[in-house]
Amino acid sequence: MITIAVAGNPNSGKSTLVNAIAGTRLHVGNWPGVTVEKKEAIFEYDGKKIMLVDLPGTYSLSPYTQEEIIARDYLVHETPDVIINVVDSTNLERNLYLTVQLLELGIPVVIALNIYDEAKKKGHRIDIKSMEEALGVKVVTTVATERTGLNHLLTAVLKVAGNSSRYYSKQLDYGEDLESVARVMERKIKQNYNFLAEKYPLRWLTFKLLEGDTHILEKINGDRNGLCFDEVVQHLRKTYGDDIESIMANVRYAKAAETTHRVLSKPEIRKIELTEKIDAVILNRFLGVPIFLALMWFVFKFTFDVSTPFVDWIDAVISGPLKRWAMVILGMIHAPAWTTSLVTDGVIAGVGFVIMFVPVIFTIMFFITFLEGSGYMARAAFVMDRAMRAIGLHGKSFIPMVLGFGCNVPAICATRILENQKDKVLTALLIPLMSCGARLPIYVLFVGTFFSENSGTVLWSLYVMGIVLAIVMGIVFKRTIFKGEPSVFIMELPPYRMPSFKNLMIYTWERGKHFLVKAGTYILLVSIMVWLLLNLPWGVEHKKDSYLGKTGQVIARVFKPLGFGSWEVASSLITGVIAKEIVVGTMGEIYIEKKMVETTEQKTLLHDLKECGISFTIAVKDSVTNVFSTFWMKSISIGGDKKLTPLRTVIQETFTPLSAYAFLSFVLLYMPCIVASIAMRNEFGTWKWVGVSFVYQIALGWIVAFAIYQGGKLLGIGIG
Amino acid sequence: MNLSMLKPGETGKIRDIEVRGSLKRRLMDMGVLIGEEVRVLKKAPLGDPIEVTIKNYNLSLRKKEAKVILVTTAAL
Numbered sequence: 009m010i011t012i013a014v015a016g017n018p019n020s021g022k023s024t025l026v027n028a029i030a031g032t033r034l035h036v037g038n039w040p041g042v043t044v045e046k047k048e049a050i051f052e053y054d055g056k057k058i059m060l061v062d063l064p065g066t067y068s069l070s071p072y073t074q075e076e077i078i079a080r081d082y083l084v085h086e087t088p089d090v091i092i093n094v095v096d097s098t099n100l101e102r103n104l105y106l107t108v109q110l111l112e113l114g115i116p117v118v119i120a121l122n123i124y125d126e127a128k129k130k131g132h133r134i135d136i137k138s139m140e141e142a143l144g145v146k147v148v149t150t151v152a153t154e155r156t157g158l159n160h161l162l163t164a165v166l167k168v169a170g171n172s173s174r175y176y177s178k179q180l181d182y183g184e185d186l187e188s189v190a191r192v193m194e195r196k197i198k199q200n201y202n203f204l205a206e207k208y209p210l211r212w213l214t215f216k217l218l219e220g221d222t223h224i225l226e227k228i229n230g231d232r233n234g235l236c237f238d239e240v241v242q243h244l245r246k247t248y249g250d251d252i253e254s255i256m257a258n259v260r261y262a263k264a265a266e267t268t269h270r271v272l273s274k275p276e277i278r279k280i281e282l283t284e285k286i287d288a289v290i291l292n293r294f295l296g297v298p299i300f301l302a303l304m305w306f307v308f309k310f311t312f313d314v315s316t317p318f319v320d321w322i323d324a325v326i327s328g329p330l331k332r333w334a335m336v337i338l339g340m341i342h343a344p345a346w347t348t349s350l351v352t353d354g355v356i357a358g359v360g361f362v363i364m365f366v367p368v369i370f371t372i373m374f375f376i377t378f379l380e381g382s383g384y385m386a387r388a389a390f391v392m393d394r395a396m397r398a399i400g401l402h403g404k405s406f407i408p409m410v411l412g413f414g415c416n417v418p419a420i421c422a423t424r425i426l427e428n429q430k431d432k433v434l435t436a437l438l439i440p441l442m443s444c445g446a447r448l449p450i451y452v453l454f455v456g457t458f459f460s461e462n463s464g465t466v467l468w469s470l471y472v473m474g475i476v477l478a479i480v481m482g483i484v485f486k487r488t489i490f491k492g493e494p495s496v497f498i499m500e501l502p503p504y505r506m507p508s509f510k511n512l513m514i515y516t517w518e519r520g521k522h523f524l525v526k527a528g529t530y531i532l533l534v535s536i537m538v539w540l541l542l543n544l545p546w547g548v549e550h551k552k553d554s555y556l557g558k559t560g561q562v563i564a565r566v567f568k569p570l571g572f573g574s575w576e577v578a579s580s581l582i583t584g585v586i587a588k589e590i591v592v593g594t595m596g597e598i599y600i601e602k603k604m605v606e607t608t609e610q611k612t613l614l615h616d617l618k619e620c621g622i623s624f625t626i627a628v629k630d631s632v633t634n635v636f637s638t639f640w641m642k643s644i645s646i647g648g649d650k651k652l653t654p655l656r657t658v659i660q661e662t663f664t665p666l667s668a669y670a671f672l673s674f675v676l677l678y679m680p681c682i683v684a685s686i687a688m689r690n691e692f693g694t695w696k697w698v699g700v701s702f703v704y705q706i707a708l709g710w711i712v713a714f715a716i717y718q719g720g721k722l723l724g725i726g727i728g
Numbered sequence: 729m730n731l732s733m734l735k736p737g738e739t740g741k742i743r744d745i746e747v748r749g750s751l752k753r754r755l756m757d758m759g760v761l762i763g764e765e766v767r768v769l770k771k772a773p774l775g776d777p778i779e780v781t782i783k784n785y786n787l788s789l790r791k792k793e794a795k796v797i798l799v800t801t802a803a804l
């Protein structure tokens with residue numbers, strides 16, 4: 009098998025190229041333990057088995073960003089057979105800076121001179137032959153969006169891998185001063201640090217030791233004495249008069265510049281480019297922020313309003329026909345009652361939960377891929393950075409935070425647009441404070457019952473409470489957990505480009521699938537567990553005697569000072585771990601003890617199928633009308649649900665307006681739901697941050713609810 | 729004089745980078761090298777960060793980071 013690693017600058021069209029080559033064979037995952045996407049594909053070309061690995065986009069191979077570390081670790085430890093270096097033809101010099109570093113590895117390189125169409129359109133002419141001479145590697149022009157040059161590229165790669173190419177990889181000449189130093193050091197390394205020389209490419213190792221690369225230095229405990237290091241540095245300083253890192257960066261950039269001058273000829277007069285014209289409007293001093301907010305609003309509305317009818321449809325199908333037919337089938341095979349209950353209320357309900365996220369996740373992934381590929385994401389960060397910095401966040405954090413109001417799950421997935429681990433984690437920790445759509449049913453029930461006169465204000469106050477606490481917690485985290493972590497904002501604003509539709513679809517599909525597969529397993533487990541808690545010991549008469557009820561009785565004490573210390577409420581809150589809207593359902597079940605009246609109406613399979621089809625068309629229609637009909641969010645409108653009257657009566661007896669409000673703030677804050685937790689675990693590869701989130705949110709929820717209830721009681725508000 | 733002092737439309741030549749370690753490294757990797765010409769394009773709507781052109785591409789950075797990049801503005 010031939011292993012090919014694809015490396016290149018961000019925005020060089022790497023993803024598009026990889027998708028064009030691998031298509032649906034692409035598999036999206038994460039690099040072990042980190043939040044960076046890993047894309048791989050195995051396929052055959054020309055009778056040869058190929059494994060394609062897409063490395064994260066990087067500007068350099070220094071060990072400072074996570075992406076860089078992953079890319080270089082892969083390259084030096086796994087030593088792929090060939091590196092495809094994707095180079096943006098319209099921005100040769102900066103792209104070739106990475107190429108120069110790749111060549112230090114001694115791994116065969118083939119350059120994909122991508123976005124060649126744009127370079128031609130600009131009147132840039134690139135002399136391919138002399139580029140191949142200068143760098144000693146094969147160069148193939150490609151236009152990834154139009155899939156041109158792909159066969160040439162793969163053929164060239166196979167030729168290089170089979171050792172039948174004239175071009176391979178060349179050791180660039182860094183000038184006599186540096187080269188003589190390198191020779192001395194290489195000799196010393198072999199003498200004194202042979203264990204390293206066996207593990208890493210020698211030339212690369214030499215320069216890393218020279219630069220004082222922290223990761224490599226660790227391996228020799230920071231002791232460079234065996235390298236005649238002092239003399240070497242003295243010598244270089246005398247010639248260049250600078251620190252070693254600057255010398256290396258200068259030498260490498262000089263190589264990139266020299267090559268660029270040699271191969272590129274472009275017209276004297278530069279046209280004003282489209283990107284400049286667009287930016288004059290989009291980044292305008294007055295229009296910048298409104299345009300950004302309008303765009304966010306559109307994305308939000310589109311995502312949630314368009315997907316809501318489908319979510320409802322899926323919900324209806326699963327809880328209606330699917331459940332019914334499962335019961336019929338289980339009845340036919342004479343399954344015991346508990347099996348039927350487990351399958352329908354545990355398994356099917358759980359799976360249904362995951363599937364309900366499908367529309368939202370896919371829509372959001374689509375938008376994110378589009379915003380990233382088009383170049384707008386970087387602008388969004390540019391516009392919002394000043395505001396977000398105040399709470400220790402990055403400009404790009406705004407987008408996931410806003411999405412959090414619709415649903416925390418895609419919002420947490422969206423933190424992957426951030427580059428820095430600290431920014432990602434901090435954003436993800438604050439997202440659960442954004443009041444999502446699933447909390448709305450609880451608000452509606454309680455606000456409708458207790459605050460029907462000023463329901464809007466009360467509801468609004470909950471959303472604001474979440475935002476204010478996010479700001480507070482952002483500042484707290486910045487000063488505690490993330491103390492001293494430098495926050496930098498050095499970001500390219502790439503030219504606007506049109507993402508290809510096919511590319512968008514493939515990517516959306518892969519990202520969505522990755523999430524669903526992972527989430528499905530866990531959610532299934534948790535919903536089975538909750539089912540067990542609620543129904544065991546088997547045959548309990550009273551929910552009070554079920555394990556859930558017993559647990560509720562124990563922890564109810566904790567809620568006493570908050571004004572809602574009954575076991576019923578406590579048990580409902582436990583089930584809220586699956587999703588917050590379930591709290592209402594559990595309350596209904598516990599308080600009202602309704603005996604499920606089995607629908608005896610006999611429906612044929614055909615009838616059900618027809619029903620599903622019809623309701624699907626209605627869903628499509630609704631989602632389309634939702635886009636155009638209203639300028640307000642469908643998903644955040646408070647529709648009073650009058651059907652729950654018996655439950656409302658019970659609630660009215662159990663809560664006072666004050667304890668109801670304390671309860672609502674607790675529900676808002678108390679923990680991320682299971683799906684959000686899994687999204688967090690997926691993104692960060694560890695349960696650690698999920699743990700942090702649970703602990704701080706429960707504490708925060710308790711403190712806030714306590715303050716509200718006790719404060720209100722002291723002031724004598726809303727007790728009656 | 730440092731980069732954060734230049735107004736949109738003004739050009740400078742990088743004289744020195746007054747910082748060490750990873751920030752300097754990052755800047756250099758992005759092409760912010762001594763002797764390089766840099767032009768300020770615009771400020772973000774909220775006044776910070778700024779956008780500059782360097783090495784034929786557009787880069788944005790916060791004023792805090794621009795402050796460590798010393799420039800000369802010889803009449804060009």
Ligand SMILES: Nc1nc2c(ncn2[C@@H]2O[C@H](COP(=O)(O)OP(=O)(O)O)[C@@H](O)[C@H]2O)c(=O)[nH]1
Pocket residue numbers: 016017018019020021022023024025065122123124125126150151152153154380381382383505506507508
């Ligand atoms: N004109 C043109 N656009 C391209 C080409 N390759 C990619 N793009 C566009 O460049 C943008 C960035 O591409 P992407 O694959 O996301 O870049 P990545 O950051 O390197 O993964 C997208 O809008 C692509 O559609 C190309 O060969 N020609």
Ligand SMILES: [Mg+2]
Pocket residue numbers: 019022023024065
């Ligand atoms: Mg990409």
